């Protein structure tokens with residue numbers, strides 16, 4: 718069952734209690750534009766359930782992960798970046814710069830990306 722936290726920003730967005738520019742939603746997943754975009758396409762894909770980070774995923778989340786990756790490929794097409802390429806990244810913990818403790822995948826596209834990331 719869905720478990721969400723009223724004090725968590727991304728739980729609030731998933732529950733439509735805090736506004737965001739939502740571009741895709743299903744039973745388990747919500748995708749919305751990042752408020753501070755780092756590329757022409759910068760979308761955050763989150764589970765509606767509160768999961769703190771990728772470090773907290775279990776085998777029970779297999780279906781959820783499939784939904785997230787399918788959503789990413791679908792949105793890359795919809796954004797017109799499927800051919801030019803895109804990046805899907807999730808930050809875990811302070812050194813990676815995770816600033817919101819609710820699992821989210823950044824879908825980035827529309828410009829050339831550097832590697833390694835800063």
Ligand code: 5GP
Nearest residue numbers: 737738749750751752753808814815816817
């Ligand atoms: P992190 O740094 O945790 O990997 O990514 C968090 C992301 O959430 C950042 O890119 C930040 O711009 C975005 N963000 C933070 N607060 C909000 C908000 O209220 N609305 C939206 N749409 N994005 C947010």
Ligand code: ZN
Nearest residue numbers: 725728767819
């Ligand atoms: Zn949450």
